[in-house]
Amino acid sequence: MPADVALAAPEEAAQILAQPSPLVAFAVAFRENRGAMIGLSVLAVVVLAAIFADVLAPHAPGEQFREFVRVKPIWAGGTWAFPLGTDGDGRDLLSRIIFGARISLFIGVSVMAFAFLIGVALGLLAAMAGSVVDVVVTRLMDVIMATPSLVLAVVIVAILGPSLTNTIVAVTIVGLPRYVRVARASALGELPKDYVTAARVAGVGPLRLALTCVLPNCLAPLIVQAALGVSDAILEAAGLGFLGLGAQPPTPEWGVMLADAREFIRSDPWIITLPGLAILITVVAINLTGDGLRDALDPKMRRG
Amino acid sequence: MLIYFLRRVALTIPTFLALMFLTFVAIRLVPGDPVEVRMGERGVSPERLAMLRHQLGLDQPVWKQFLDYLGQVAHGDFGVSLATQQKVLTEFFTLFPATLELSFFAMMFAVLIGVPAGTIAAVRRGGVFDQALMTISLFGYSMPIFWWGLVLIMFFSVSLGWTPVSGRIDLITYSFDAPTGFMLIDAALSDQEGAVWDALRHLILPAIVLGTVPLGVIARMTRSSMLEVLSEDYVRTARAKGLSPFRVVGVHALRNALLPVVTVIGLSVSGLMAGAVLTENIFSWPGVGSWLIQSIFRRDYPALQGGVLLVSMVVILVNLIVDLFYGLINPRIRHAR
Numbered sequence: 001m002p003a004d005v006a007l008a009a010p011e012e013a014a015q016i017l018a019q020p021s022p023l024v025a026f027a028v029a030f031r032e033n034r035g036a037m038i039g040l041s042v043l044a045v046v047v048l049a050a051i052f053a054d055v056l057a058p059h060a061p062g063e064q065f066r067e068f069v070r071v072k073p074i075w076a077g078g079t080w081a082f083p084l085g086t087d088g089d090g091r092d093l094l095s096r097i098i099f100g101a102r103i104s105l106f107i108g109v110s111v112m113a114f115a116f117l118i119g120v121a122l123g124l125l126a127a128m129a130g131s132v133v134d135v136v137v138t139r140l141m142d143v144i145m146a147t148p149s150l151v152l153a154v155v156i157v158a159i160l161g162p163s164l165t166n167t168i169v170a171v172t173i174v175g176l177p178r179y180v181r182v183a184r185a186s187a188l189g190e191l192p193k194d195y196v197t198a199a200r201v202a203g204v205g206p207l208r209l210a211l212t213c214v215l216p217n218c219l220a221p222l223i224v225q226a227a228l229g230v231s232d233a234i235l236e237a238a239g240l241g242f243l244g245l246g247a248q249p250p251t252p253e254w255g256v257m258l259a260d261a262r263e264f265i266r267s268d269p270w271i272i273t274l275p276g277l278a279i280l281i282t283v284v285a286i287n288l289t290g291d292g293l294r295d296a297l298d299p300k301m302r303r304g
Numbered sequence: 305m306l307i308y309f310l311r312r313v314a315l316t317i318p319t320f321l322a323l324m325f326l327t328f329v330a331i332r333l334v335p336g337d338p339v340e341v342r343m344g345e346r347g348v349s350p351e352r353l354a355m356l357r358h359q360l361g362l363d364q365p366v367w368k369q370f371l372d373y374l375g376q377v378a379h380g381d382f383g384v385s386l387a388t389q390q391k392v393l394t395e396f397f398t399l400f401p402a403t404l405e406l407s408f409f410a411m412m413f414a415v416l417i418g419v420p421a422g423t424i425a426a427v428r429r430g431g432v433f434d435q436a437l438m439t440i441s442l443f444g445y446s447m448p449i450f451w452w453g454l455v456l457i458m459f460f461s462v463s464l465g466w467t468p469v470s471g472r473i474d475l476i477t478y479s480f481d482a483p484t485g486f487m488l489i490d491a492a493l494s495d496q497e498g499a500v501w502d503a504l505r506h507l508i509l510p511a512i513v514l515g516t517v518p519l520g521v522i523a524r525m526t527r528s529s530m531l532e533v534l535s536e537d538y539v540r541t542a543r544a545k546g547l548s549p550f551r552v553v554g555v556h557a558l559r560n561a562l563l564p565v566v567t568v569i570g571l572s573v574s575g576l577m578a579g580a581v582l583t584e585n586i587f588s589w590p591g592v593g594s595w596l597i598q599s600i601f602r603r604d605y606p607a608l609q610g611g612v613l614l615v616s617m618v619v620i621l622v623n624l625i626v627d628l629f630y631g632l633i634n635p636r637i638r639h640a641r
Contacts, residue, residue: 035442135318139318139319139322140322142319142322143319143322143323143326143616145574146319146323146574146616146619146620146623147323147574147612147615147616147619148574148575148576148577148578148580148581148615148616148619149574149575149578150578150579150581150582151577151578151581151593151596151612151615151616152612154581154596154597154600155330155608155612157600158334158600158605158608159330159333159334231446235446235448238448238450239448239450239582242450242582242585243581243582243585243597244601245597245600255448255450258450258451258454262454265454265457265458265462266462269458269462272451272454272455272458273455273458275451276448276451276452276454276455277451279448279451280443280446280447280448280451283446283447283448284442284443284446287442287445287446288442
């Protein structure tokens, strides 16, 4: 009955049009997630502090006030000149924590970017090339995962020497497997599908196939991994700094600050408490945001 | 079943080979000539250098060196520590019980609290307990544990004076042989009054610190896996049969909900070892983790190489055992493909 078809078509079309675009659906789902919004807000504060550290910080991070060594924070009877107190060298803790945000976020984001690019490239290569390449890449990732992250990072730093740059290199290598595995698995799921075969038959080259067909369809899980990868990278870099194998003093890196503060564990607890709290809050904020991303990107998790 | 076992075991062989290849390459990338490092700063004649190179097999082609290395490892020869002149394998097995004891109690802490807490949260989904637990576990797996350790020391050791700050036992009061290397067992065997209690007091803070991240992960995993299982038909049937809620959740549902949790526990082993490096450093715990870090600062590369290889082997083996165990309790896995 042609009449029915004619009647049904606009309705169906309207229904399809009424469905929100994936991006809008994602934004709505994300905004409904209270935890994710809290995480994102806190993260925004940390990011802004990192960007405007020069303006916000009351003092330079390395400036030593010899007469004001280990001043207590303001709530414990300190002075407003050093709201969070000073450390063992008379450096303003608030300023160092603000500048530390810059370093930690820089490490987190650059590790994520490098690991994402290299990892996704390796994962797609393994899935599409198959055979020997696949075996080599998979085994390599197995080894990286079998070696405890910090131990592997420590070994890489031992080879390269401790520094901020080498911390990034080490933590990037440690972070590779998550991207490789996700990219490889989703690519293997995508490759046998008809549209990929169609593209192949139409003469699309492997590189274009990877970038235009496979990658867009496995981006969602990769984005979630990337978010969680930032927080892992921050934790690992701080751990290396704490062990004396990451950024070197007097860099205002949070892990280094903790290592410097260890000698005051009996006398001045705030010098230890505050930088660690900064790490914890930042990592919690990123993880909350990441969880929100995962829930919003995964339609199965979306509740009406 | 046997085929599943064999296939799973065979799969670890290339991983082992790749691991050995990487540790072999890594040690060659370390700056400094191994012979010159060994001889120190003093001048050595070129003839003597050449002789030492020959002794160490460094004049052989690289592939031959790698094969020799494989052969050595296969014979249990993991090299000799430059710092102590002891066999790396011997040192490892002297220190490993300390790390194992710490990791075991950390995991006990995580499982014994995480599984019941996650189960209750799932049953009372959306309630106050659920929300509180999810927040706590978020903080748990986001924890910078090196800081957490210092905070707990400040609170329990410095302020309250409840627990000691470092080590495995009070060495001034107690001294006894260590036949097993596990301090609690050795203390119990020693018959010295209060030794077990003292060992426990030393163990508790490090175990909590190391167990914090796994606790967060396990509580979350148990909750989500439990939620999935609770909506299954057989759980409804069990309820309809009139079984007590405790039996339905604690026996019928939990058994299946724990399957993914077992995997998570297996996967945590690698993270546990990484955490042990930091925890042992904070509490001066004489285990494998602090040994590895000391080896770096002493430039004791043979110890580092052998140690990393051994630690990774332990991780691979534990993952293998967990996989096999998983196959044992979950027939779907062992019949797949």
